[in-house]
Amino acid sequence: MQVGLYFGSFNPIHIGHLIIASHVLNVTSLQRVWFVISPQNPFKPSSTLLNEYDRLHLVNKAIEGDDRLRASEVEFSLPRPSYTAHTLAYLEEKYPTYSFQIIMGSDSFQNLPKWKNAGAIIGRYPILVYERPGFPVADTHGAEVTLLQAPLLEISATHIRGLLHDGKSIRYLVPDAVAEEIRSSRFYRKGPGSA
Numbered sequence: 001m002q003v004g005l006y007f008g009s010f011n012p013i014h015i016g017h018l019i020i021a022s023h024v025l026n027v028t029s030l031q032r033v034w035f036v037i038s039p040q041n042p043f044k045p046s047s048t049l050l051n052e053y054d055r056l057h058l059v060n061k062a063i064e065g066d067d068r069l070r071a072s073e074v075e076f077s078l079p080r081p082s083y084t085a086h087t088l089a090y091l092e093e094k095y096p097t098y099s100f101q102i103i104m105g106s107d108s109f110q111n112l113p114k115w116k117n118a119g120a121i122i123g124r125y126p127i128l129v130y131e132r133p134g135f136p137v138a139d140t141h142g143a144e145v146t147l148l149q150a151p152l153l154e155i156s157a158t159h160i161r162g163l164l165h166d167g168k169s170i171r172y173l174v175p176d177a178v179a180e181e182i183r184s185s186r187f188y189r190k191g192p193g194s195a
């Protein structure tokens, strides 16, 4: 099984993520893409972070019925913050017959040398990089890189959280089932207990 690992906070998952996952499956030999939900990204503040099980639930809502896609909670039981090198080592052990590639935007890829055990990631895994505006891929950092020209939508989870905070619509930015779940569960609203 050839699996593309798409790591992120997915706080929440949005159409930009889904378009990339589907595009990668369409243009590469990968058979599956797993959204690996990071409970705590080492580089991001946790103050606006929705509980990881709620984020997992939203990813599952987003991909319902698409057998090519899977939500992975593997990092939930690993030490925090979530270092990708640790996750990869764990997955290698758990799925010895699978081959993994990493999917990332050129913004993340630019920072890769600063990640924990970056050398182990770069030396062991092919990386599928899609170019995001403002982040040209000037250097491969010694990794086996495939550059993808993916259709891009300049939306972010930060923007979506801002809209929700202001009581605005997020229709079309996330799948309808995700918008409905966020609405009915009152996620990302102002007030006590909200993220």
Ligand SMILES: Nc1ncnc2c1ncn2[C@@H]1O[C@H](COP(=O)(O)OP(=O)(O)OP(=O)(O)O)[C@@H](O)[C@H]1O
Residues within 6 Å of the ligand: 007, 008, 009, 010, 011, 016, 017, 020, 103, 104, 105, 106, 107, 108, 152, 153, 154, 155, 156, 157, 158, 159
């Ligand atoms: N609109 C988008 N199109 C393509 N890739 C994206 C888009 N938004 C985020 N990504 C990428 O998806 C991966 C996971 O990102 P993450 O879950 O942190 O999303 P985000 O929308 O950038 O979140 P935030 O706004 O909270 O920082 C990262 O590699 C990031 O570069």
Ligand SMILES: O=C(O)c1ccc[n+]([C@@H]2O[C@H](COP(=O)([O-])O)[C@@H](O)[C@H]2O)c1
Residues within 6 Å of the ligand: 007, 008, 009, 036, 037, 038, 040, 041, 042, 043, 044, 082, 083, 084, 085, 108, 114, 115, 116
């Ligand atoms: O392992 C690391 O040192 C490391 C440093 C920064 C980010 N990551 C992971 O990369 C993924 C995407 O991060 P980001 O910042 O692009 O949203 C997310 O799953 C993080 O846990 C991993």
